[in-house]
Amino acid sequence: MASSSSSSSSSSSSSLKSYRPIPILFIFVAFVCTRVLSNPLLSDSTSRNQTFRPRHELQKLKRIRNYLKKINKPAVKTIQSPDGDLIDCVLSHLQPAFDHPLLKGQKPLEPPERPKGHGSMNSTGNGGFQLWTEYSGELCPEGTVPIRRTTEKDVLRADSIRRFGRRIRRGVRRDTTSSDHEHAVAFVNGDQYYGAKASINVWMPRVTDQYEFSLSQLWVISGTFGNDLNTIEAGWQVSPELYGDNYPRFFTYWTTDAYQATGCYNLLCSGFVQINNKIAIGAAISPRSSYNSRQFDIGIMIWKDPKHGHWWLEFGSGLLVGYWPSFLFSHLQSHASMIQFGGEIVNTKSMGYHTSTQMGSGHFADEGFGKASYFRNLQVVDWDNSLIPLSNLHLLADHPNCYDIKAGKNNVWGNYFYYGGPGRNSRCP
16 A cells, blocks of 8 residues: 655665676667658559558557457456546456466465565555545455556557567676666575565656656566576556556566566566456556655565465555466576565667656655655565565665665664666766
8 A cells, every 4th residue: 555654764874786687678679760762663662562551550450459359358347547547347267367378267366374574564554555446436346356458559659569568678688787777776685585575665757758667666586697587576667658658557577588578567468366356557556755745655575475386466555466376487486586676767868868767756865755765674585484684785776877776774664775866967968
């Protein structure tokens, strides 16, 4: 649940920088425009292309509509959100996950045992968490799950149906500084991890290009940083390409082959099994934080069920959203080897210089509470299904003049950090 937080943090610890690889590095496809020369010898072929172009467009639209029929399941009820979203209430056993061959004919599992030491997210609720239900006051009926309806416009904003809802890229780079993805993150590695938990401050950062995004999330990672990378991810993001607007939205992602062919955002492929009728993955979060005013955050916890081995997701104060079946993964079938928290943006340099897309609140970490965005109460889950504090937390800001990070620890927030920045400025040209 989005929650109001009035606690500020006073103590800080020194930053331990480590240039380890960051998993989310994928390449956006450039659009290449070709110019047809005005040559009489080309007139016939030109006219033929003009004749066939509408047919090509019609074929493309037909493919998109067939795709939408597959992914948008029959609804027993539809709720209109003020941001333009349509939220379909779909019978839980008909959700996209059950298109998977290994899930066909099954029903969602019962909730697992939560990790030991798990209580509230140390926050006070204020009534709202997502725009669609806050505005309407409606929820989906029991036995259904709310799913944001995908539209033709959503798919047309992507390069192709294949790329829609996915982070498809060519190869995996170890050198994050050469990528168009920039990060300010905290991470732990060198042990076996069975989950993680944090409260994440929610803002509405400016994203200046349709093909850029700004996100704040938790990563559960295993495998090498080659083609076998496994990740489970959850948090909030602003992505005009995926959603068509600039609202911060609750999202999930998974991959088992370094973002090449497997996995997707939210429920845009078969994989994640939702069990909750109150949370729509991909829907706008409300309320949001304001500069030098009230602050709101969301609690995220991901952990591996010791009994069945699936990875479960909790949102807010105790709302179980659903789970990623363990068979989706290779390395994550056993445990994670790295946990990462923080922010990421895409810098396309579409104007020839660094983007002004903001990370977090759009302000640097030094500004502190009420101005800079934060993660607080960072914990990991150990082999005994117990939540424990972090040890040996590393920090990485790969473009610190554009976006930075500063960590601390106290009795109220435990391990925490501030992070983010404005992007382009005098020190980030």
